Amino acid sequence: MIRTGPRRGLTGALALALGAAGLAVVSTATPAVAAPHYDSTPSVQIGWTDSATPKTAYPWNDETHMPLGTRVDDEGKSHTSRIYATFDLSSYEDRKIYGGTVFIQEYSAGDCAKRAIEIWRTEPVSETPTWNRAPKPLAKLDEILTPEWCPKANISFDVTAAVQDAVAQQQRLITFEIRVPEQYESDPAYGRRLNWYRSVGLTTKYNSVPKVDNKHLYNGGFPCTPAQPYSRLGGFANVLQAVGTDADPNDERGLTTEFAIWPADEPEARKVFSKEYGISGRVNTVNLPEGTLVDGESYAWQARVSDRVDFSSWSKKCYFTYDGTRPTAPTVTSANYPSSNTGQWAPAGAPAVFTFSGNGNTDVAGFQYSWNDLGVNVCEASGDLGQWVCRDPFSLPNTVRADAPGGSATVTLNPVGSGPQRLTVRSIDLAGNVSAATVYETLVRWSAPEVRVENGEPQWGQEVVLKLVPANGVTGVREYEVTLDNGEPQTRPADEDGTARFSFTATNPNGHSLKVRSRSENGFVSQEATWSAYFWPGPGVKSDVYVQTPDGSPVGGVGVQGSFTFSPPPGWTDTAAYRYSFIDGEELTEVAAGADGRATITWTPTTSGWVTLTVFAVKPDGTWSEYGNWYSFEVAATS
Structure with a gap:
């Protein structure tokens, strides 16, 4: 903080500079700065005593300038006053104190040619004392004996040592006594009043030690x-x-x-x-x-x-x-998956058994492996305090410890693909360093199961039944793992012949996707098969006789009646009718839909050849479906 003068006097220029601003130098509106910091310490009590009324305390109040020293009233009676101010230091616990400054401002003086003011530390009090019950003085802290810039001077006292001691002793309160020195205290010429508005302030310079x-x-x-x-x-x-x-x-x-x-x-x-x-x-x-x-x-x-x-x-x-040394690369061998260099294929449906060896290099503690590239062991700044987090390499997936330093490890794996497959392996040491990679290539047979639709072309809103069939050569299948539309995996037990069925209701207008793999009794897990169904956004058409054959061969025949069932476009729940025609360009015929949104018609061809049935769905408000269905088939000449 700024002191208005040296320990025993005011410098005129500085006093003048402060005269207009008062104690604004303590303003909390100044920009925040780095340590140390300045704080206006909260007061607990401020007030004065009067020797003429020795049992009465006079707390500070608005618009009453506080008397200091001796004054004589109109009746000739002498009054001697001292000012007491107590401040709360509790917020400075665990903080280091660099300074303490008490500020006052004079309002008037008995004789401007004479000024003598002392500040003392006393035993702490929480209420303004009386003259008779004044707190015990502990130490004189500072004084001013120079008369310049009277009577409006801003005066500061250095109380650093007292504040430091109080905080060090964990004392919550500190009390200061402001008085005229004993040798001048009875002389009215040294008496004065302190500005009530400025009162008595303590600014503490502190720092919280990190x-x-x-x-x-x-x-x-x-x-x-x-x-x-x-x-x-x-x-x-x-x-x-x-x-x-x-x-x-x-x-x-x-x-x-x-x-x-x-x-x-x-x-x-x-x-x-x-x-x-x-x-x-x-x-x-x-x-x-x-x-x-x-x-x-x-x-x-x-x-x-x-x-x-x-x-x-x-x-x-x-x-x-x-440990800055990388371990040596491992060797890789297999008991049942021969190297592709031999031209031999691995057996169908058998888990692969691989042995990794550190070749006696005691720096090798274990191995990492993957059917794909291994990449790098990444550390990330992912801790809750921003710290780097590196995992123990042996806690990562696809790692295995050697049976001894520089020893070997055997793993049983399932290949994830077919054809030429590359297994990448590298050594790890105890410090997490990794070796160069060793690549082992082998020829793997196709093992993904087949997915067959059991109940015709999938339709929206209807049950779909799928048959799951093992790949050629894959035996002993005990179950299938099925994932529908990226949901949670489900299992289906296999029958004795290794097949299983999986059914669901087609509720997604955009279609469905499915992933499936088989698991065998010997621990083999097949490659993953995928299946999907897409629904045409227009109405569905299904016929009992006039089906769409895979090779386009004729069906039915002239004079042979067939039924056609129309179903709502995917996502429609309010289909009222269908409009259809068997002849291109002919006016469409309307048929009402039933409560289930479907409608069935019968039709008997009179000529053979290709026919395209055009169908649109209609909502109750008359809105047509954006897409129609153009259902084509060839009518046979004879039944």
């Missing part, structure tokens, strides 16, 4: 390891992260984090790296420069946080061993 969170220290995408055995870390070991917090809102986006790291057995080789612009409650990250870490070396590290004024204490120590 903290480092020992529960949130991260190294290479993993939580801190505080003791042996040390974590072995590979490619992301150079990423150190720590969470700092700062209770001051103005500092929450400007923290600097320092990371100290050293070889575990060489603390004297400690190096410190820093990262600015950290956010309170989120990780701040430093990437160690290339060459900082040496392969095979164990390291210790810790972090601390600064708001550019104060540092937190150093965090606990974390440890890791750096």
